[in-house]
Amino acid sequence: MRLQLQNFTKCFDGTPVIEGLDLTVEDGEMLALLGPSGCGKSTTLFSICGIYRADGGRIMFGDRDVSDLPSQKRNVGVVFQNYALYPHLTVEENIAFPLTVQKPRPSKSEIAREVRAIAELIHIENLLERRPAQLSGGQQQRVALARALVRKPDVLLLDEPLANLDAKLRLEMRSEIRRIQLETGITAILVTHDQVEAMSMCDRVAIMDKGEILQIASPTEMYRNPVNKFVAGFLGNPPITFLEGHTATEGRFAMDQGLFLPLPSRLRDLPAGQRISLGLRPEHFGSTGTAQASGRIVFVEPQGREMLFDVEAAPGVVLRSVQPVRDDVGVGDEVTWGVDVDRMLAFDMDGQTL
Amino acid sequence: MTKNFAIFPLIILLTIVSLPIAVMYGFLILDTFTDAPPGELWPDRFTLAHWRFLWDPSVVGNVWKAAGNSLILAVSIIVIVVPISSLAGYAVSRLNLPFRRFFLAGIMVMHAFPAVTLLIGVFFVLKFTGLYNTMIGVILVKGSLMLPFGIWIMKGFYDAVPWEIEMAGVQDGASRLTVFRRLILPQVKPGLVALSVFAFLDGWGEYLLPRILAPGSDMEVLSVFLNELVQADQLGYDFNLFKSVGVFYTLPVIILFVLFQNRLMNIFGGGTKG
Ligand SMILES: Nc1ncnc2c1ncn2[C@@H]1O[C@H](COP(=O)(O)OP(=O)(O)OP(=O)(O)O)[C@@H](O)[C@H]1O
Ligand SMILES: [Mg+2]
Numbered sequence: 305m306r307l308q309l310q311n312f313t314k315c316f317d318g319t320p321v322i323e324g325l326d327l328t329v330e331d332g333e334m335l336a337l338l339g340p341s342g343c344g345k346s347t348t349l350f351s352i353c354g355i356y357r358a359d360g361g362r363i364m365f366g367d368r369d370v371s372d373l374p375s376q377k378r379n380v381g382v383v384f385q386n387y388a389l390y391p392h393l394t395v396e397e398n399i400a401f402p403l404t405v406q407k408p409r410p411s412k413s414e415i416a417r418e419v420r421a422i423a424e425l426i427h428i429e430n431l432l433e434r435r436p437a438q439l440s441g442g443q444q445q446r447v448a449l450a451r452a453l454v455r456k457p458d459v460l461l462l463d464e465p466l467a468n469l470d471a472k473l474r475l476e477m478r479s480e481i482r483r484i485q486l487e488t489g490i491t492a493i494l495v496t497h498d499q500v501e502a503m504s505m506c507d508r509v510a511i512m513d514k515g516e517i518l519q520i521a522s523p524t525e526m527y528r529n530p531v532n533k534f535v536a537g538f539l540g541n542p543p544i545t546f547l548e549g550h551t552a553t554e555g556r557f558a559m560d561q562g563l564f565l566p567l568p569s570r571l572r573d574l575p576a577g578q579r580i581s582l583g584l585r586p587e588h589f590g591s592t593g594t595a596q597a598s599g600r601i602v603f604v605e606p607q608g609r610e611m612l613f614d615v616e617a618a619p620g621v622v623l624r625s626v627q628p629v630r631d632d633v634g635v636g637d638e639v640t641w642g643v644d645v646d647r648m649l650a651f652d653m654d655g656q657t658l
Numbered sequence: 659m660t661k662n663f664a665i666f667p668l669i670i671l672l673t674i675v676s677l678p679i680a681v682m683y684g685f686l687i688l689d690t691f692t693d694a695p696p697g698e699l700w701p702d703r704f705t706l707a708h709w710r711f712l713w714d715p716s717v718v719g720n721v722w723k724a725a726g727n728s729l730i731l732a733v734s735i736i737v738i739v740v741p742i743s744s745l746a747g748y749a750v751s752r753l754n755l756p757f758r759r760f761f762l763a764g765i766m767v768m769h770a771f772p773a774v775t776l777l778i779g780v781f782f783v784l785k786f787t788g789l790y791n792t793m794i795g796v797i798l799v800k801g802s803l804m805l806p807f808g809i810w811i812m813k814g815f816y817d818a819v820p821w822e823i824e825m826a827g828v829q830d831g832a833s834r835l836t837v838f839r840r841l842i843l844p845q846v847k848p849g850l851v852a853l854s855v856f857a858f859l860d861g862w863g864e865y866l867l868p869r870i871l872a873p874g875s876d877m878e879v880l881s882v883f884l885n886e887l888v889q890a891d892q893l894g895y896d897f898n899l900f901k902s903v904g905v906f907y908t909l910p911v912i913i914l915f916v917l918f919q920n921r922l923m924n925i926f927g928g929g930t931k932g
Contacts (some may be wrong), residue, residue, distance in 0.1 A: 355825055375828045382829045394842040401840075402830035455831065642876035 313360030382453030593642025732861030747812025815849035
């Protein structure tokens with residue numbers, strides 16, 4: 305079901321945390337709400353499910369305005385960060401709980417059938433007799449998911465569902481959650497501050513800062529064409545390097561520290577002397593490229609499949625490069641590597657992309 | 659337990675310290691079943707004579723009636739304190755009440771207030787309402803004096819239940835009442851059990867209030883009964899009889915403690931771990 309926030313506003317103690325936010329999640333889509341801590345992701349999520357009452361604007365499920373409905377009438381499934389399983393109930397009773405409070409209450413056999421079906425979908429058939437305390441983190445996560453899905457909600461909301469898992473489980477649950485979302489075709493919102501999670505699990509990413517949505521786009525699109533410096537800096541690991549300077553004659557970019565680079569061809573027309581900053585992603589600085597930059601390697605970080613190099617191209621200017629593992633260079637070596645100039649990003653002084 | 663320090667010296671020390679108490683209790687029990695020759699410490703014969711008050715009212719009066727009164731008092735305290743505390747504790751723990759802080763501070767102060775200082779005021783109120791010298795009056799006064807303690811304890815237990823569990827219940831479509839009944843209450847059960855036991859013990863052991871607010875012999879509870887027995891000096895000083903009545907009076911307390919000792923330990927954790 306399509307979910308829409310229109311001009312949504314939420315205040316705490318009179319100060320607006322979110323003001324006039326518009327957001328549309330298409331039917332069957334999984335959208336990530338990505339942003340730094342305190343930007344209002346959870347607030348948005350809790351307002352959608354009715355835990356918080358919106359102070360302005362409308363929340364629409366399909367054509368239905370749910371802004372004034374209590375949580376119980378909204379039919380939203382929520383997975384909380386700490387799973388919030390009911391410790392005194394077995395897994396089976398946990399999953400069945402949403403059904404047992406429905407009116408009219410479904411028959412016992414019907415409930416058992418529904419629980420079994422969802423347990424099979426989520427691969428927890430063999431855990432039904434246990435209690436939450438006897439489950440691993442990943443299993444608890446699955447149970448929470450099953451409980452959220454069992455009454456076929458219109459929308460599924462996930463608040464940092466992977467934050468409490470260890471790295472390996474996180475990887476596994478990432479694809480599991482996506483699989484289940486695709487199989488059920490449910491409209492879902494995933495709240496996270498982990499860009500990898502957001503980009504790998506979702507159809508589209510909405511990036512938030514200070515209660516505002518800066519950009520909504522597919523992960524690739526957002527990575528390639530961020531609307532501003534904040535988005536560019538938030539996405540990408542290792543992060544993008546920003547170079548501050550101004551445009552110079554002959555389509556060049558000059559840094560205050562004395563480093564010169566050609567401007568991306570789309571920006572050659574900029575008047576000389578304008579202050580801008582360039583963003584160079586580490587994968588665009590390496591062995592190939594249309595221009596060269598040279599410097600001394602000051603730091604090397606092996607990451608298994610890849611290696612991270614920090615190259616000091618001018619005093620205080622460190623360019624980062626990520627490359628397949630190579631042993632021919634090391635700390636202290638002077639190198640001259642290619643810069644993929646046209647894929648560099650450029651921003652004006654307000655941080656907007658040029 | 660971690661073995662950070664040697665445990666044996668500690669056990670020995672504790673044994674030595676508690677030995678006099680253990681010996682006292684040992685003789686207390688022993689004396690109720692035996693007789694010793696005058697001037698001797700060790701008994702030389704077994705007898706049930708000291709327990710004959712149980713079936714022979716002519717010895718000290720009707721002990722069963724007093725026990726029944728004590729039971730009524732104790733159970734009534736449970737009935738008053740546990741339900742009210744479990745609701746009020748939830749309210750102060752979760753709901754955004756106006757004057758919540760003020761209310762909490764009030765509970766604390768009332769809890770710390772010695773009941774004796776209120777006695778004269780309470781006496782007048784009971785006189786005025788016609789509840790003086792009735793069991794109901796004693797029950798109401800004792801119950802209300804215990805409520806701050808009960809509410810505070812239950813608040814601690816509710817505080818330990820994660821907020822998300824409640825929200826999850828609401829999201830699952832349950833009403834607040836259903837959530838409270840089916841999801842929250844089961845998690846504070848240790849608190850309810852502990853509070854019930856405490857309420858019972860407190861009611862059972864209460865001496866002052868029944869003694870002063872309901873001095874009529876119809877309402878006599880066991881504690882008062884025992885006290886009168888000691889003062890009355892009806893039978894000369896039959897110490898072993900006093901001891902037997904005393905043991906009889908303590909028995910429910912001991913039984914409850916043995917049954918619920920783990921749960922009771924819970925309450926001293928302040929309910930931080932429910
Ligand atoms: N109950 C509340 N009362 C007052 N202010 C609040 C309340 N809840 C959140 N806030 C404020 O609203 C802002 C957004 O909070 P929110 O919890 O939505 O952040 P978030 O994006 O979920 O962050 P995180 O990633 O740390 O969970 C924060 O500045 C926070 O201080
Ligand atoms: Mg949050």
